[in-house]
Amino acid sequence: MSIPLMANNSLPKVELLSEIERLRKEKNAIILAHYYQDPEIQDLADFVGDSLDLSRKAAATDADVIVFCGVRFMAEVAKILSPEKTVVLPDMEAGCSLEDSCPPEEFAKFRAKYPDHLCLTYINCSAAVKAMSDIIVTSSNAEYIINQLPKNQKIVMAPDRHLGAYLAKKTGREMIFWPGSCIVHERFSEKELIKLKAQHPDAPVTAHPECPEYILRHADHVGSTSSILKFVYENPAEKFLVATEPGILHQMQKSAPHKTFIGAPGADGNCNCNQCPYMALNTIEKLYHCLNKLAPQIEVDEVTRIKALAPLNKMFEMSPTMASNRLPEKSGRAS
Ligand code: 13P
Ligand code: SF4
Numbered sequence: 517m518s519i520p521l522m523a524n525n526s527l528p529k530v531e532l533l534s535e536i537e538r539l540r541k542e543k544n545a546i547i548l549a550h551y552y553q554d555p556e557i558q559d560l561a562d563f564v565g566d567s568l569d570l571s572r573k574a575a576a577t578d579a580d581v582i583v584f585c586g587v588r589f590m591a592e593v594a595k596i597l598s599p600e601k602t603v604v605l606p607d608m609e610a611g612c613s614l615e616d617s618c619p620p621e622e623f624a625k626f627r628a629k630y631p632d633h634l635c636l637t638y639i640n641c642s643a644a645v646k647a648m649s650d651i652i653v654t655s656s657n658a659e660y661i662i663n664q665l666p667k668n669q670k671i672v673m674a675p676d677r678h679l680g681a682y683l684a685k686k687t688g689r690e691m692i693f694w695p696g697s698c699i700v701h702e703r704f705s706e707k708e709l710i711k712l713k714a715q716h717p718d719a720p721v722t723a724h725p726e727c728p729e730y731i732l733r734h735a736d737h738v739g740s741t742s743s744i745l746k747f748v749y750e751n752p753a754e755k756f757l758v759a760t761e762p763g764i765l766h767q768m769q770k771s772a773p774h775k776t777f778i779g780a781p782g783a784d785g786n787c788n789c790n791q792c793p794y795m796a797l798n799t800i801e802k803l804y805h806c807l808n809k810l811a812p813q814i815e816v817d818e819v820t821r822i823k824a825l826a827p828l829n830k831m832f833e834m835s836p837t838m839a840s841n842r843l844p845e846k847s848g849r850a851s
Pocket of ligand 2: 587611613614698700701761792793794795
């Protein structure tokens with residue numbers, strides 16, 4: 517069944533939601549969503565998490581279909597881990613500037629220059645780049661994984677130079693970085709953040725490690741999206757300044773409704789430029805259509821998949837065993 521369009525060309529919301537519900541059961545589908553997704557998507561998802569939580573969930577689910585409400589590299593990870601499942605993404609254009617900053621052909625040349633280095637690659641990259649890497653990391657587990665490596669191990673880190681610089685400082689390791697970055701986290705303004713801190717001196721600053729050092733140096737806490745959520749939930753402060761994509765404010769408000777969360781500003785002081793334009797491509801309408809048609813589907817060629825699976829499995833082996841950063845409450849509809 518397809519839903520008729522309304523006069524203004526949009527779909528009736530109530531029917532849309534009930535159709536998603538019906539299709540989810542009919543197709544034995546699970547809806548996974550990242551914290552940067554639209555609040556409506558987060559609320560109807562079966563599970564909401566950071567990149568590590570979502571990849572664990574994708575590997576463990578017994579659903580036949582994974583509807584991935586996030587960006588393409590995240591859905592690709594789900595397909596690499598669960599090749600027998602149908603993995604769909606509401607909008608195939610939902611890419612990532614970090615992935616774009618690291619084309620596989622260029623990365624292959626970079627990799628070849630450092631044959632005696634271990635290649636730690638941030639999960640925000642293509643399957644082809646993962647296939648050339650030794651260990652995949654996320655912002656949840658990177659420090660923990662690096663600390664298990666021998667002190668004399670030479671390391672290259674790709675593609676996020678800001679995450680790399682943060683980790684090098686945190687772990688005291690020398691590393692060679694691929695020069696990539698996230699366009700969203702690079703847009704925060706240090707000048708505006710300093711002004712905001714002066715207006716709210718009691719508000720701790722929490723930041724994602726994809727932010728440049730000139731933002732991280734003002735942060736009281738740096739961590740993955742799950743870790744940021746846990747920090748604001750557990751910290752006794754009443755007000756927080758948050759330097760990451762504003763989609764995360766939704767779970768903050770849900771988990772601590774009595775607290776105040778203020779998004780860190782961009783250069784003009786109050787721009788909306790810190791929204792991830794790729795994450796924003798996914799909408800409830802597109803979610804319905806991809807579940808209905810089971811398209812667009814993520815495909816990864818088998819040779820690349822097998823090669824990319826090895827560094828992902830290495831990541832799981834070297835990660836903390838439990839999802840230590842998750843809140844005690846369930847996010848999304850189910851755990
Ligand atoms: P997390 O793994 O912290 O959720 O980060 C994903 C991401 O793309 C941040 O920009
Ligand atoms: Fe990629 Fe940045 Fe968007 Fe995360 S916020 S998906 S790193 S562009």
